[in-house]
Amino acid sequence: MRTAEDPAASIGARRLLVLFFLGLVVFLYAPIAVLAVFSFNDGDVAFPLQGFTLHWYRDALTNPVLLGALRRSVVVATASSVVAVALGVLAATALVRRRFAGKPIVSALVFSPLVVPYLVFGISLLVIFTAVDKVLTETMGVYIGLGLHAIVIGHVVVSLPYTVLTIMPLLERLSRSLDEAARDLGADAWQTFRRVTLPLLMPAVVSSFLIAFTLSFDEYAIASFLSGTEPTWPVYLFAQLRVPSLLPQLVAISSIVLVASVVLVVSAEVGRRVAERRYGAPAVGA
Amino acid sequence: MAGTVARGGPPRTRAERWGTLGLLSGPLAWLVLFFVLPVGFVAAYSFGVVRIFPTDGGPSLEDWERFLLGRSIYMGLFWKSVAMSFTVSAVVVLLAYPVGYYLALCVRKRKYVLLLLIIAPFLTSFLLRVLAWKVILGDRGVVNSLLYWLHLRPPGDPIPWLLYSQFTVMLVLAYVWVPFVALPIFASLDSLDRSLLEAAGDLGAGRWRTFLRVTLPLSLPGVTAAFVFVFVPTIGEFVTPQLVGGTAGYMYGNAINDLFTKGLDWQAGSVLAMFLLLVVVVLMMIFGRWVQVRSVAA
Numbered sequence: 001m002r003t004a005e006d007p008a009a010s011i012g013a014r015r016l017l018v019l020f021f022l023g024l025v026v027f028l029y030a031p032i033a034v035l036a037v038f039s040f041n042d043g044d045v046a047f048p049l050q051g052f053t054l055h056w057y058r059d060a061l062t063n064p065v066l067l068g069a070l071r072r073s074v075v076v077a078t079a080s081s082v083v084a085v086a087l088g089v090l091a092a093t094a095l096v097r098r099r100f101a102g103k104p105i106v107s108a109l110v111f112s113p114l115v116v117p118y119l120v121f122g123i124s125l126l127v128i129f130t131a132v133d134k135v136l137t138e139t140m141g142v143y144i145g146l147g148l149h150a151i152v153i154g155h156v157v158v159s160l161p162y163t164v165l166t167i168m169p170l171l172e173r174l175s176r177s178l179d180e181a182a183r184d185l186g187a188d189a190w191q192t193f194r195r196v197t198l199p200l201l202m203p204a205v206v207s208s209f210l211i212a213f214t215l216s217f218d219e220y221a222i223a224s225f226l227s228g229t230e231p232t233w234p235v236y237l238f239a240q241l242r243v244p245s246l247l248p249q250l251v252a253i254s255s256i257v258l259v260a261s262v263v264l265v266v267s268a269e270v271g272r273r274v275a276e277r278r279y280g281a282p283a284v285g286a
Numbered sequence: 287m288a289g290t291v292a293r294g295g296p297p298r299t300r301a302e303r304w305g306t307l308g309l310l311s312g313p314l315a316w317l318v319l320f321f322v323l324p325v326g327f328v329a330a331y332s333f334g335v336v337r338i339f340p341t342d343g344g345p346s347l348e349d350w351e352r353f354l355l356g357r358s359i360y361m362g363l364f365w366k367s368v369a370m371s372f373t374v375s376a377v378v379v380l381l382a383y384p385v386g387y388y389l390a391l392c393v394r395k396r397k398y399v400l401l402l403l404i405i406a407p408f409l410t411s412f413l414l415r416v417l418a419w420k421v422i423l424g425d426r427g428v429v430n431s432l433l434y435w436l437h438l439r440p441p442g443d444p445i446p447w448l449l450y451s452q453f454t455v456m457l458v459l460a461y462v463w464v465p466f467v468a469l470p471i472f473a474s475l476d477s478l479d480r481s482l483l484e485a486a487g488d489l490g491a492g493r494w495r496t497f498l499r500v501t502l503p504l505s506l507p508g509v510t511a512a513f514v515f516v517f518v519p520t521i522g523e524f525v526t527p528q529l530v531g532g533t534a535g536y537m538y539g540n541a542i543n544d545l546f547t548k549g550l551d552w553q554a555g556s557v558l559a560m561f562l563l564l565v566v567v568v569l570m571m572i573f574g575r576w577v578q579v580r581s582v583a584a
Contacts, residue, residue, distance in 0.1 A: 007483035007496055008391035017388035021400075024385055028407045028465065031418035034428055038421070045421050046431035087313040094309035098302070106310065109317055115570045116325070117522030119539050120559045123546050124324035127331060127556070131338050157321045160313065189305060218411045220525055225546070234413050241417065241529065251421065254414045265409045 032258065039252040044244075056252040066253060069236035073217050076148050076232055080155035081163075081212035087156065088163025088208055089201065095164070096171040111161045118158065118221035125154050126225040146228035154222040159212035166208035167201065174200050203271070210268040214261055233257075325563070332556035342553055349557045360541055360558055367538035370452065371520035374459045375513045379471070381464050382512065386471035387501075390478070401472055408465035416529050419458045423449040423530065450532025458526050463519075467512035474508025475501070514573045522562050538562065 009017060039057070043050035060066055091110050095103070113121070129150055136142040178200070182192040198205070220234035227235045237254070240246050330336045334345045343349075352358050385404060389397045407415065422428040425444040433439040447453055478501065486496040524539030531537065542562070545555030 006392075007480075007487040007493065008387075008501075010493060013493070014388075014392055017384055017392060020384045021388050024381060024464065025403060027461070028404065031415065031422055031461070032407065032410070034422055035414070035418045038428070044426070045428070046426050047428065047435045048431075083316075087316055090309045091313040094306055094313075098306040098309065100303070100306045100310075106314065109322070110313065113317075113321060115518060115566055116321075117519065117539075117562060117566060119522045119524055119542055120328075120563045121321070121325070123542065123555065123559055124328045125320070126546065127338070127552065128324035128327050131327065131336070134338060153320050156316060160317070214409070218413065220413050234411075237413055237417070238525075238529075241420065247421070250417075254411070254417065258410050258414060261410055262406065 035251055036255050036258075039248065039255045041248070045247050045251060056248040057256075060249040060253040060256075063249060066236065066249065069231050069233045070253070072148060072230055073233035076151050076155065076223075077213045077216035080152045080159060080216045081209050083152070083156045084159035084163045084212045085205055085209045087160055088167055089198075089205065091160070092164045092167040092171055093197075096168055097176070110164055113158045114161045118219075121154065121158070122222040122225040125150060125222070129226070146226050147230050148227075148232075150226035150228070151223045151232060154226060155212075155216040155219060158219070158222065159215050162211050162215065163208040166211060167204045170201060170204040206271065207268050210264060214265060217261075328556045329560050331553065332560045334553065338552065349554050353554070353557050353561065358554075360538070360554075363536070363541055364538045364561070367521055367523075370456055370537065371459075371517050371523070374456050374463070374520055375516040377456070377460050378463050378467050378516050379509055379512050381460065382468045382471050383509065385468055386475050386505075386508075390472050390475035391480075391483075391501075397476075401468065404468045405465045412462060413525070415462055416458055416526050419454070419461065420449070420529050423454060425449065449530060451534045452531070455527050455531040455535035455537070458530050459520055459523065462526070463516045467515055470508045470511040470515065471505065472508075474505045474511075478504055510573060514569065518566050518569055521565065 006014075037049075038045045040052050040054070041049050042053035042055070091106075094100070095107055095110070100106075126146070129144065129146055133144055136144065174197070178196055179192050182196045183189075187195065218234060220238060223232050223235050224238070231239060237250060240250055327336065331338065331342075332349065333347065334343050334349070337344070353360055356362070389401050389404075393400060420427070424430070427449070429448060430439070430444040433445075434441040439445070482500055482504070483496055486500050487493075491499065522539045522542075523537060524543045527535045527537045527540050528543070531540075538558070539562075542555050542558045545551050545558065
C-alpha cells in the first residue's frame with residue numbers, strides 16, 4: 001500500500017469494528033452454548049446449575065416416541081434428498097448443456113420455490129391433498145391421506161433449487177470435450193453420463209445431497225401441515241415444547257443433532273473443496 | 287455453447303431435442319404436479335372457483351373484497367407484520383454491515399474462516415435456535431432464574447416483556463437472520479476495488495467521506511439483497527411468533543396458519559395466503575435484479 005494510512009479504517013475505528021465483531025459472535029453463540037450447558041445440568045433448565053449429569057441424554061436416547069420422530073425425519077430427509085439430487089442433476093444438465101426454447105421460463109420455474117413462502121406452499125399441498133382425497137373417496141373409495149409421503153413430495157420441491165444451484169457451477173467448469181471424447185470413442189449417451197459426467201460431478205452431487213438432507217431434516221413449516229399422525233423430528237420437538245418436564249431431554253437430543261449437523265455440513269464443505277481441487281481443476285475450461 | 291456454435295450449424299438434431307426433453311421431463315413434471323398445480327388450486331379456491339367442503343361458497347370476490355377493503359382484522363395484521371419485518375431487516379443489516387466491512391476491508395488473513403464463524407449458526411437447526419431463546423427468556427428460564435438467584439428480582443416476578451412480546455419476536459428473528467445477511471454484504475464489500483478507496487484518499491477525501499461517497503454507494507446492491515433476503519421470508523413468518531410471540535407478537539402468518547389448522551375458514555385462509563404470495567412475488571420482481579440467485583448457494 002502506497003499511502004501510509006489504510007483508507008478503510010483508522011486504528012480507533014478498527015478497534016471498534018473488532019469489538020463489534022466479537023460482540024456479534026458472542027450474541028450468535030451464547031444462546032446455543034447456554035442450551036448445551038443446560039443439557040448436562042442435573043435439574044431444570046434454570047439457574048442455579050445443579051451439577052453435571054448425563055441422565056437427560058440417557059432418557060432421550062431411550063425415549064421411543066422421540067427416537068421414532070428422529071427416525072421418521074431421517075427417512076424423509078433421505079428419500080427427499082435422493083429424489084431432489086436426481087432431479088437436480090437432470091435439470092442442471094439441461095440448463096447448462098442444452099439449448100432449448102423457453103429456457104428462461106424453465107429456469108424461473110426451477111428456482112421459484114426459493115421465494116415462495118413455505119407457509120403458502122405447505123397449505124397449498126394440504127389443500128390439494130384434501131381435495132384429491134375428497135374426489136378419490138367419493139369416486140373410488142380410495143384414501144391417500146397425509147403423512148411422510150406428502151412431506152417428501154414437498155421437501156423435494158423446496159430442495160430442488162438448492163441442488164441445481166450446487167451442481168450447475170461444477171457442470172459449467174467441466175469441459176464438454178470430455179463428453180465429446182467419450183462419444184467419439186463409441187459410448188452412448190447413458191454410458192457417457194454414467195462413466196464420465198457423473199463421476200466428475202460426484203463432489204457436487206455429494207454436497208447437494210447433504211444440503212438437501214439438512215434442509216429436509218430441519219424443516220418444520222411444510223411438515224407441520226402434512227405430517228398427519230406421523231410427526232417428524234421438528235414437528236415433534238415443536239409439539240413437546242409445551243411439556244416442561246420433557247425440556248431437558250429435548251435440549252439434550254437437540255445438542256446431539258446440532259453437533260451432528262455442524263460436523264456434517266463442515267465435512268461436506270471441506271470434502272467438496274478438496275475434491276474440486278483434485279478432480280475439478282484439470283477439467284476446467286471448455 | 288460457444289464451442290458448438292463455432293463448429294457451425296445449429297446443434298438441434300432430433301435426437302438432441304428428445305434428449306433435452308428427457309432431461310427436463312422429470313424435474314418439470316414434479317414441479318408442475320406438486321408445486322404449480324397446488325398453488326394454482328389454492329388461488330382458484332380463494333375465488334371460490336373450486337370447492338372442497340359443502341360449506342364452501344361458490345365463485346365470488348367476497349372474501350377478497352372483505353380482506354382488501356379492510357373489513358376483516360387481517361389487513362391491519364398484515365401491516366403490523368410488514369412493520370415488524372421491516373424493522374427486523376433494518377436491524378439485521380445494521381448489525382451485519384460493520385462485520386462485513388471489517389472482514390472484507392480490514393482483515394487480511396483468514397477472513398473466510400472468520401466469515402464462516404458468523405455464517406455457521408445459520409447451518410444449524412432454525413427451530414433449535416428459536417427454542418434456545420424460549421428457554422433463555424421464559425418466566426422460569428435462564429435469564430429470570432439468574433435474576434432470582436442473584437436476588438436482583440423477587441422469585442416469581444419475571445420481567446414481563448421478556449417473552450411473548452413483539453420485542454421478543456423481533457429479537458429472535460434478528461438473531462436467526464444475521465448470519466445469513468453477512469454473506470451478501472461481505473461479498474459486495476470484498477469485491478470492491480481497493481484502489482478506488484486509495485484514489486479517494488489521494489484526492490483529499492477523509493476516511494468518513496470516502497466511506498459515505500465511495501464505499502457505501504458501491505455496497506448498496508449487497509445491502510439491498512441482504513434486506514430483501516430477510517424481509518421476504520419474515521413477512522410470512524409464523525413459527526417464531528408461535529413460540530415466543532404470544533398474543534402480542536401474533537403475525538399475519540399466524541392468522542393463515544390458524545385459519546387452516548384450527549379449521550376456521552380455509553377459503554379466507556387461501557385469500558390471505560395468495561395475497562402474501564403476491565406481495566412476495568412483486569417484491570422479488572422489483573428487487574430481483576439486485577438479488578443474484580446464486581449468492582444464496584455461495
